[in-house]
Amino acid sequence: MSNLLLEADHLFFSYEGESAFALNDLSLKIPKGKKIACMGSNGSGKSTFFLCCNGIRRPQKGRLLFDGRPFDYSKKGLLQLRRQTGIVFQDPDTQLFSSSVFQEIAFGPLNLGEAPEVVRKKTEEIMERLGLSSFADKPVHALSGGQKKLVAIADILVMEPRLLILDEPASALDPLHTGLIRDIIQGIADQGVTILMATHDVDYAYHWADEILLFHAGRILEKGSPASVFSNRALLKQTSLTQPSVLSLFFRLCETGLLSPALPMPRTFEDITCYLQHSGQI
Numbered sequence: 001m002s003n004l005l006l007e008a009d010h011l012f013f014s015y016e017g018e019s020a021f022a023l024n025d026l027s028l029k030i031p032k033g034k035k036i037a038c039m040g041s042n043g044s045g046k047s048t049f050f051l052c053c054n055g056i057r058r059p060q061k062g063r064l065l066f067d068g069r070p071f072d073y074s075k076k077g078l079l080q081l082r083r084q085t086g087i088v089f090q091d092p093d094t095q096l097f098s099s100s101v102f103q104e105i106a107f108g109p110l111n112l113g114e115a116p117e118v119v120r121k122k123t124e125e126i127m128e129r130l131g132l133s134s135f136a137d138k139p140v141h142a143l144s145g146g147q148k149k150l151v152a153i154a155d156i157l158v159m160e161p162r163l164l165i166l167d168e169p170a171s172a173l174d175p176l177h178t179g180l181i182r183d184i185i186q187g188i189a190d191q192g193v194t195i196l197m198a199t200h201d202v203d204y205a206y207h208w209a210d211e212i213l214l215f216h217a218g219r220i221l222e223k224g225s226p227a228s229v230f231s232n233r234a235l236l237k238q239t240s241l242t243q244p245s246v247l248s249l250f251f252r253l254c255e256t257g258l259l260s261p262a263l264p265m266p267r268t269f270e271d272i273t274c275y276l277q278h279s280g281q282i
Ligand SMILES: Nc1ncnc2c1ncn2[C@@H]1O[C@H](COP(=O)(O)OP(=O)(O)O)[C@@H](O)[C@H]1O
Pocket: 015, 016, 018, 021, 022, 040, 041, 042, 043, 044, 045, 046, 047, 048, 049, 215
């Protein structure tokens, strides 16, 4: 049994009528149960790669494997793939189409032929978990952006995917909904679901991710632990990413001699406070 849930092997993809490659020799491996942050500037290929992950797009060259098996692009194969790989799109309006919140969330499992009473139970559980129960009968178009995003996540969670892909889930959300969605994502990760998330938020990615995949011009420029990727200043400059504030502060304190650079890289501001307390600085 492979420990990899998804593997991309030298993918090339260009959109119809475009000469440039949106994916240009992209290879990567996603281990089971990990939290992976996909970073990189606009146009670096993150969303295109996600669309390839559940077969909405098919690379012109290269190979994708799910749980060790090459993608099967037959109707049956795609259905099976999409049961296991769910994408929450950046813009919920492209994903949501049913009239009420309940109908929207129940649609996926009903469409797969699950028994209505089972679907009702699952849908109610998901709505409860995501704080959507009071909106059950509300039309989806009448929800706020944050509420729509929650419904879009519920839509995918009700299918119980093994791989959850979130394309910039907090873009355009207020701090309240950003926090809510991050808590939900953490809960899903704690259940062992593999998560692939595109984000531009370096502080969040540094704190949250097990691994960073840095996209650049349709391929992976660098991958590694948040500490190794975000301490590489040349790399950050090349990809126009800023350093997470916890790390900048840590390096500054090391430069001024207040902390030793031999200390393990801090993950949070609390870690830095502990270091300062232990070294007698505060
Ligand atoms: N529907 C499309 N038609 C043509 N080109 C596209 C389309 N979607 C994306 N692209 C192009 O593909 C490249 C990768 O884009 P995308 O995957 O959206 O990157 P990211 O998600 O990292 O911002 C960009 O050059 C973009 O302009």
